[in-house]
Amino acid sequence: MKALEQLRPEEQRAGLVSVIERLQPQGSLRNQVTIVFDGRRGGFQLSSGSHIKIIFSVDDSADNTIRDIVENEQNKKNIMVVTNDRAIQYAVRSMGATICPVEEFLAKMEKNTPSQADHKQGEESPKKIPPSLEAKINAELRRLWLKEKD
Helix, strand or coil: CHHHHCCCHHHHHHHHHHHHHHHCCCCCCCCCEEEEECCCCCCCCCCCCCCEEEEECCCCCHHHHHHHHHHHCCCHHHCEEECCCHHHHHHHHHCCCEEECHHHHHHHHHHCCCCHHHCCCCCCCCCCCCHHHHHHHHHHHHHHHHCCCC
């Protein structure tokens, strides 16, 4: 995302986590979401009350960490890995997990974005990032994950 490119990695990560927290693409909060980032935690802080598990791969690659997570999970058929990396797709699919290409995941998230009309009058709206920033974040994720050109 262009808007995120100028931010520190911690802020970029926080933007992704914020969008996933707000849109809850996993459906129920009982469905665990785990995000694996390459590298070390740095200054990244997860908001209190978050239902997202964040893992930093530290001395290994995020790819290997994802493979290890799926391999060690008992109910592999209940896992969905969002990636365009073919090697990861083949590896986790062969273990029994489901894969979802990034473009499909982003499309589902955009489709499920609640509109203001979805909230009853007098009800407090969930905290949101401005639509312009959300669009920039989505565009940047597409560029980074799908290698799309500007």
